[in-house]
Amino acid sequence: MHNPIATNNVPGRSPACSPIAKALIARAMEHVANDNSDIAVPKPANDQMLRAALRHFATHGLGAAREARQQAEQAFFAGDRQAYDWWLGITRTLDRRLAAEAEQLTPDFA
Numbered sequence: 001m002h003n004p005i006a007t008n009n010v011p012g013r014s015p016a017c018s019p020i021a022k023a024l025i026a027r028a029m030e031h032v033a034n035d036n037s038d039i040a041v042p043k044p045a046n047d048q049m050l051r052a053a054l055r056h057f058a059t060h061g062l063g064a065a066r067e068a069r070q071q072a073e074q075a076f077f078a079g080d081r082q083a084y085d086w087w088l089g090i091t092r093t094l095d096r097r098l099a100a101e102a103e104q105l106t107p108d109f110a
Contacts, residue, residue: 052086053093065095069102 075083092099
């Protein structure tokens, strides 16, 4: 006797691969919100930068990106290009939009 419900247990056939599941996934993807969609995707942060950003986040919580931006601005006005780039990188890792705003507010060093 054939049980129609047991067809989900067929080897090589996953319910996630069914046409209905694929359609639902595609439809859900149309409604995904990305708050960084208007900013070009930068090159990925290196491991050192990512670790530093995570440590900074652990210390400062949800305000970590704003704190990093303040550090970048302080370095900028002190004329410390290396520190500015570092803190802007941490800001970018935590919040690309905030980093993009910081880059627009300050002129280039060059």
